[in-house]
Amino acid sequence: MASLNVGNLGEYLREQRRTARLTLRQLADAAGVSNPYLSQIERGLRKPSAEILQQLAKALRISAETLYVQAGILDERDRDEAEVRSVILADPSITEQQKQALLQIYESFRKENALAADSVRKKTGTSDDDSTPSS
Structure with missing residues (x-):
């Protein structure tokens, strides 16, 4: 933290x-x-x-x-994830079951992409900081 x-x-x-x-x-x-x-x-x-x-x-x-x-309690990436979750959970037009399904799909995509990014980093020898583009 x-x-x-x-x-x-x-x-x-x-x-x-x-x-x-x-x-x-x-x-x-x-x-x-x-x-x-x-x-x-x-x-x-x-x-x-x-x-x-x-x-x-x-x-x-x-x-x-x-x-x-x-x-400084949360980093930017954590905030983005929390906001996506908040928007899904706050949507009155979908059921609780649909909200949970969306959250599960979202989480599976995040895990899949994190694994892919980790694999690329290992192959190229870059760290997480090296792969973050600067603004």
């Missing part, structure tokens, strides 16, 4: 709060945290728990996984 990068998290939270046109007090009330505590998080002085991040995400109407990535 990566260490928390609270400075960037605080800046990101402030930006999201302003985008949502919420005052610090409004967001604190909506998330069920104190105004001073939220202020300290935004200034990078406090490390919020995953539970607090989830409450803030709900109040901001953004995914908790996005905040987990910003906080």
